[in-house]
Amino acid sequence: MNKTLVHFLTTIFLAGIFGLVLPWWSVMIAALITGFALPLEKVKVFLTPFLAIFLYWGIYCWVLSSNNDFILAKKIARLFPLDENPYLLIVLTGIVGGLAAGTSGWLGKELHTLRK
Amino acid sequence: MKHRGLLLSLLLCGVIFYALNNTVGAVPPLGKFLNPHTGIWQNETNETVAGEVTIPGLNDRVTVHYDAQMIPHVFAQNEHDLYKAQGYLTAKHRLWQVEFQTHAAAGRLSEIIGEKALNYDRTERRRGMGYGAEQSMVYMEKNDPETLELVQAYADGVNAYIDQLTPADYPVEYKLLDYAPEAWSPKKTALLLMYMTKMLAGRDSDLAYTNMRHLFGKEQFDLLFPDFFDHTDPVIPQDTDWSFIEVPQTPTPATMVVMDTIATTLPQPHPDNGSNNWAVSGARSASGKPLLANDPHLGLNLPSIWFVMQLSTPEHNAFGATIPGALGVISGFNQHIAWGETNATRDVTDWYKITFNDNRTHYRYENSWREITPRIETIRIKGKEAFKDTVLYTHHGPVVYDKNFMSDKQKSGYAMRWIGHDGGNHQKTFIDLNKAKNYDDYAKALQYWTAPSQNFVFASTEGDIALWIQGKFPNKWEGQGKFLMDGSRAENDWQSFIPQRFNAHTKNPARGFVSSANQHPVDENYPYYVFNDGYETYRNRVINDFFQSKATFSVEDFKALQNNNFNLKAAELVPHMLDVMDASTLSPKEEKLLEEIKAWTFNNDIDEKGPSIWRAWYGALLPLVWDEFDRDDRAMKKPFDYQTIQLLKTQPSHPLMDWGATPDKTETAKDLFLIAFQQAAEKILSVEKEKGSYAWGRYKATYAGHLLQGLPAFSRFNIPIGGDRSIVNATAENHGPSWRMIVEMTSPPTAIGIYPGGQSGNPGSKYYDNFIDDWAQGNYHQLQFFQNATPSEDLLGTLTLKPTTHE
Numbered sequence: 001m002n003k004t005l006v007h008f009l010t011t012i013f014l015a016g017i018f019g020l021v022l023p024w025w026s027v028m029i030a031a032l033i034t035g036f037a038l039p040l041e042k043v044k045v046f047l048t049p050f051l052a053i054f055l056y057w058g059i060y061c062w063v064l065s066s067n068n069d070f071i072l073a074k075k076i077a078r079l080f081p082l083d084e085n086p087y088l089l090i091v092l093t094g095i096v097g098g099l100a101a102g103t104s105g106w107l108g109k110e111l112h113t114l115r116k
Numbered sequence: 117m118k119h120r121g122l123l124l125s126l127l128l129c130g131v132i133f134y135a136l137n138n139t140v141g142a143v144p145p146l147g148k149f150l151n152p153h154t155g156i157w158q159n160e161t162n163e164t165v166a167g168e169v170t171i172p173g174l175n176d177r178v179t180v181h182y183d184a185q186m187i188p189h190v191f192a193q194n195e196h197d198l199y200k201a202q203g204y205l206t207a208k209h210r211l212w213q214v215e216f217q218t219h220a221a222a223g224r225l226s227e228i229i230g231e232k233a234l235n236y237d238r239t240e241r242r243r244g245m246g247y248g249a250e251q252s253m254v255y256m257e258k259n260d261p262e263t264l265e266l267v268q269a270y271a272d273g274v275n276a277y278i279d280q281l282t283p284a285d286y287p288v289e290y291k292l293l294d295y296a297p298e299a300w301s302p303k304k305t306a307l308l309l310m311y312m313t314k315m316l317a318g319r320d321s322d323l324a325y326t327n328m329r330h331l332f333g334k335e336q337f338d339l340l341f342p343d344f345f346d347h348t349d350p351v352i353p354q355d356t357d358w359s360f361i362e363v364p365q366t367p368t369p370a371t372m373v374v375m376d377t378i379a380t381t382l383p384q385p386h387p388d389n390g391s392n393n394w395a396v397s398g399a400r401s402a403s404g405k406p407l408l409a410n411d412p413h414l415g416l417n418l419p420s421i422w423f424v425m426q427l428s429t430p431e432h433n434a435f436g437a438t439i440p441g442a443l444g445v446i447s448g449f450n451q452h453i454a455w456g457e458t459n460a461t462r463d464v465t466d467w468y469k470i471t472f473n474d475n476r477t478h479y480r481y482e483n484s485w486r487e488i489t490p491r492i493e494t495i496r497i498k499g500k501e502a503f504k505d506t507v508l509y510t511h512h513g514p515v516v517y518d519k520n521f522m523s524d525k526q527k528s529g530y531a532m533r534w535i536g537h538d539g540g541n542h543q544k545t546f547i548d549l550n551k552a553k554n555y556d557d558y559a560k561a562l563q564y565w566t567a568p569s570q571n572f573v574f575a576s577t578e579g580d581i582a583l584w585i586q587g588k589f590p591n592k593w594e595g596q597g598k599f600l601m602d603g604s605r606a607e608n609d610w611q612s613f614i615p616q617r618f619n620a621h622t623k624n625p626a627r628g629f630v631s632s633a634n635q636h637p638v639d640e641n642y643p644y645y646v647f648n649d650g651y652e653t654y655r656n657r658v659i660n661d662f663f664q665s666k667a668t669f670s671v672e673d674f675k676a677l678q679n680n681n682f683n684l685k686a687a688e689l690v691p692h693m694l695d696v697m698d699a700s701t702l703s704p705k706e707e708k709l710l711e712e713i714k715a716w717t718f719n720n721d722i723d724e725k726g727p728s729i730w731r732a733w734y735g736a737l738l739p740l741v742w743d744e745f746d747r748d749d750r751a752m753k754k755p756f757d758y759q760t761i762q763l764l765k766t767q768p769s770h771p772l773m774d775w776g777a778t779p780d781k782t783e784t785a786k787d788l789f790l791i792a793f794q795q796a797a798e799k800i801l802s803v804e805k806e807k808g809s810y811a812w813g814r815y816k817a818t819y820a821g822h823l824l825q826g827l828p829a830f831s832r833f834n835i836p837i838g839g840d841r842s843i844v845n846a847t848a849e850n851h852g853p854s855w856r857m858i859v860e861m862t863s864p865p866t867a868i869g870i871y872p873g874g875q876s877g878n879p880g881s882k883y884y885d886n887f888i889d890d891w892a893q894g895n896y897h898q899l900q901f902f903q904n905a906t907p908s909e910d911l912l913g914t915l916t917l918k919p920t921t922h923e
Contacts, residue, residue: 024151072880
């Protein structure tokens, strides 16, 4: 399997496991470990964990919210304000998780480089 | 540099972590808030209402059936388990609210929303809210350990729920403000009752009255604020015989009014806090069974102040509206009786001028110096150092105003004597009412109630109707406490209380109905001193006229009356204004409005234009009439509407009618009508421009605001409902009938009810605000009074609360 894909899937897998016991920064730990253990090159260092968590969080909250007719998501989207649009809130959630994962993935890679 | 990448990524990681883990400005910690595992997405659901939960400390299993409205029907085997389950279920559906309201009561909002709440918190501390709650605890510990045990069971129930939570389960408001629920305690129940006492018995105008008495003199003051209006339709019928009262009113001492000028006073509770209740006897009921109705008028908030429940043990079975934080049903019924409350305003807050010694350790009392008891209030502030305030306590109560708070007087202050500080056993009244079987049980249960004084309406399946005005009332000398008093004179202290059995009440009156709408409790014949403390003068007359209009009444009549939009206030002034106003100079646009209000038949229905024109017109008129009362240098209070309208009609040339803005002219009432009408026209036209219509529903735009500063995302706006303040359907912008109930005393009773909210406190639940539309339309829901734990009705689910098993 393609190394990037493995990295991508491992990040999601670890985030899912850690998310059961750790606070929100479980995604940072997941990306840090994956970045360290399965180092990628260049922009992929950031982009792969970013996309992995962007999709993981985005899909997860879409599932939770669509099962409840987006009642709360619409209200929170009004609060931010995101025009009462639940999809924009889902995208924002994905970006938040993605940023956290992307930066810690990069840190993981840097730590990997340091070890050599 | 070799490790530049590492340092940069580490720094970035740290910044991202910090930013997403902490509140930044008004933005909640986005990582915590938005992550799908523990953030708000976990609140995107309805509460579970089925299954089994183990609750430590239960004696037996408790069965909870949820009906289609998500109303829990609780079947417990004993009272201990019942109130424990009530605590648990209240927390399950209303945790954030129940805690927030007691934080608000205790003056602890700065802890969760920061420094902007500091003034509010200080005010609540100065008012002695925490002190009052402590007094209630002391009273209960000393006098009624049985009740305290139930209050503790309720607390344990709340805590059993809190203990099961992980941060993912916290209500969304905790996530928004980034804090966690703390343990519940019996003192919090006492604080909630203080919150109600402040809301309903925390209003007083003594200091403003003192200023005005000073400014206008006695004669003018008495004209503006008479003890009784020229027409009284009191709660207790006027023909009541008081000859059984054998304890006389306190004799009046030769005391002097203290002529101080007070610049500002404490914020006052909402002036519209009030309610309607009434009951008709079997003889005047279409079905032959007594009928009872109650609708408390409070701020329209989400989550609603009410949570509807059925609470039963094998010995009793109660149903109705509960208040999160308090035990039992507050407005409801059981198999034998029904009850409901309206506020029985009485002057139970008085003010005393205190003279301190040089270092403020003592205060003068008669010919000696008494010691001050300082109480240090520590207000914790989110993200800041705590604020400490020392409040000085006298035998009267806390010195609210002194050099550290709203006053610049170095060696004097104003102490508050408030019934809310007296302690009491408020909870016992409701625990006993829930179990009451007849009139005697009801009357006995009320004895424990001290504040806020309430008009408790009653009806029973035995055929009795009654109404007691219950509270702990000082037996005042004539005029006592209307103005600031000298706190160094013993004769100014409250000398005694009216013996409870002499509180005004009526049982099965000849007229066949009882009613109350916050009007004067009694007429002048009642042998104790009662003066007008802002009593309602419109709803009461509409209600009593209705019950005199025909012989018998049905549930449909009761519904119609609760939803009655007749505007008696407007009906008593508008024809007069139209009559005397010189309309010859009106512009064509103004003339159109004049024609519209002329055509109005005084119903505040949503499609009418008359109510909007009336509201704007009267709203413009008052500041013109009473411009003398808008002053920065002293606290003032404008005369009540009833007296204002009387004076406009009978003393149109009174010097106070003159409008100060035109020094070269002397206006009379007639001139003010025209000026006000023109100002109103301008306002109406701007509303039309802004909203597209000034029909009453659009103009008023009723809303139910979220408890957290009306957070728009969690509020409901533009609720299409008529009515207004001083109307039986008392729905104003953000205030109105917060619960409507009608009970027919069949065996068992049959009842309907509704409130503007929903059973869930979670904005992500469809049960958060699902009653609002029906409420606005005047619809009711059948309240399903289950007679046993195996109902045949459709259920949402059944939750079983189990004791811990020791195997």
